Amino acid sequence: MSAETSTPLLDRVQTPEELRTLKDHELKQLADELRHETISAVSVTGGHLGAGLGVVELTVALHAVFDTPRDKVIWDVGHQAYPHKILTGRRDRIRTLRQADGLSGFCKRAESEYDPFGAGHASTSISAGLGMAVARDLAGGDNNVIAVIGDGAMSAGMAYEAMNNAGAMDSRLIVILNDNDMSIAPPVGAMSAYLARLISGGTYRSVRRWAKELTHKILPRSWQRRAARAEEFTRSFWTGGTLFEELGFYYVGPINGHNLDHLLPILRNVRRMKNGPILVHVVTQKGKGYGPAEESADKFHGVGRFNVVTGSQEKAAPGGPPSYTKVFAKALIAEAEADDKVVAITAAMPSGTGLDKFADAFPDRCFDVGIAE
Numbered sequence: 001m002s003a004e005t006s007t008p009l010l011d012r013v014q015t016p017e018e019l020r021t022l023k024d025h026e027l028k029q030l031a032d033e034l035r036h037e038t039i040s041a042v043s044v045t046g047g048h049l050g051a052g053l054g055v056v057e058l059t060v061a062l063h064a065v066f067d068t069p070r071d072k073v074i075w076d077v078g079h080q081a082y083p084h085k086i087l088t089g090r091r092d093r094i095r096t097l098r099q100a101d102g103l104s105g106f107c108k109r110a111e112s113e114y115d116p117f118g119a120g121h122a123s124t125s126i127s128a129g130l131g132m133a134v135a136r137d138l139a140g141g142d143n144n145v146i147a148v149i150g151d152g153a154m155s156a157g158m159a160y161e162a163m164n165n166a167g168a169m170d171s172r173l174i175v176i177l178n179d180n181d182m183s184i185a186p187p188v189g190a191m192s193a194y195l196a197r198l199i200s201g202g203t204y205r206s207v208r209r210w211a212k213e214l215t216h217k218i219l220p221r222s223w224q225r226r227a228a229r230a231e232e233f234t235r236s237f238w239t240g241g242t243l244f245e246e247l248g249f250y251y252v253g254p255i256n257g258h259n260l261d262h263l264l265p266i267l268r269n270v271r272r273m274k275n276g277p278i279l280v281h282v283v284t285q286k287g288k289g290y291g292p293a294e295e296s297a298d299k300f301h302g303v304g305r306f307n308v309v310t311g312s313q314e315k316a317a318p319g320g321p322p323s324y325t326k327v328f329a330k331a332l333i334a335e336a337e338a339d340d341k342v343v344a345i346t347a348a349m350p351s352g353t354g355l356d357k358f359a360d361a362f363p364d365r366c367f368d369v370g371i372a373e
């Protein structure tokens with residue numbers, strides 16, 4: 001990849017309103033330019049890279065289809081929101097990410113009206129979205145609320161507490177499950193295996209088929225009931241009834257999250273649905289479109305400054321002090337050698353915490369619990 005690329009469409013688009021004037025084929029070019037701009041910005045600031053690259057098309061599609069900021073898009077954690085920041089009036093400050101007085105590395109309400117919720121901790125987006133959906137209904141509003149949550153973040157209890165309530169309340173809430181089969185490290189736990197089964201189990205349906213089903217959902221209620229009986233039969237025939245459906249969600253997917261020809265029509269139909277919670281299962285690749293990040297998703301989850309052409313990250317100056325992570329790992333390993341009751345637990349961050357080294361030394365005493373610490 002070259003370091004310099006021209007971005008004629010992105011230069012024209014300062015806000016989502018302007019983005020919404022573009023034709024669908026232009027959105028593809030916009031996504032390419034947005035990807036380049038994200039890589040270029042993070043190469044000089046450091047920060048989260050892989051997750052943002054994986055949602056470039058999804059970010060474009062969400063702003064193209066939904067009426068942001070009136071419609072609320074909530075990014076779980078917020079580490080994947082750099083492309084969203086670039087498209088929502090913050091491109092001129094994107095190279096101040098994570099610097100003093102610069103842009104936050106996560107979503108932040110004080111920073112933009114396009115950030116309805118700020119987090120940093122994972123698995124909060126569905127709860128936040130449900131709260132906003134309930135508030136909307138009490139106020140008689142009609143805006144959409146969309147929570148975008150990763151498969152890693154789906155491993156935490158809070159996500160299920162929220163789905164449990166959303167399903168029971170039949171609340172109009174859209175959840176996009178961004179499934180890249182990665183947390184920071186490869187995902188752990190039964191949920192991850194379940195999602196893989198949903199994808200591999202021959203459940204991919206054509207976009208046309210989904211569009212037809214979703215059209216049924218926006219029929220008047222009385223027509224819906226008739227259509228639903230026929231649809232239930234086909235749905236469980238194809239999917240066997242997903243966990244999400246059991247929780248009261250209408251499940252759509254899996255969908256290729258890098259293909260705007262798939263994302264746009266499906267999201268347009270989802271936008272028109274006026275009842276019940278819906279979960280759109282989108283399949284993406286972490287680091288998409290940047291070779292080094294595709295090859296080492298773990299290493300490119302969070303990066304220091306790096307050379308765009310080679311992908312090599314800046315190393316600490318030789319002879320400097322060791323990192324806290326190294327000191328911590330070494331000290332903990334020494335404790336564990338002296339005391340066999342010492343075990344280690346990590347929240348899906350084995351390398352970031354140095355516990356990968358601990359796991360090498362004590363494989364049976366190190367637990368990656370996913371984002372369920």
Ligand SMILES: Cc1ncc(C[n+]2csc(CCOP(=O)(O)OP(=O)(O)O)c2C)c(N)n1
Nearest residue numbers: 051120121122150151152153182183184348
């Ligand atoms: C409660 C909590 N535990 C751990 C983390 C550290 N963390 C930040 S992002 C991330 C991985 C999230 O994975 P996923 O939801 O699949 O999103 P992806 O990065 O793959 O897009 C983790 C573990 C966190 N932010 N919050």
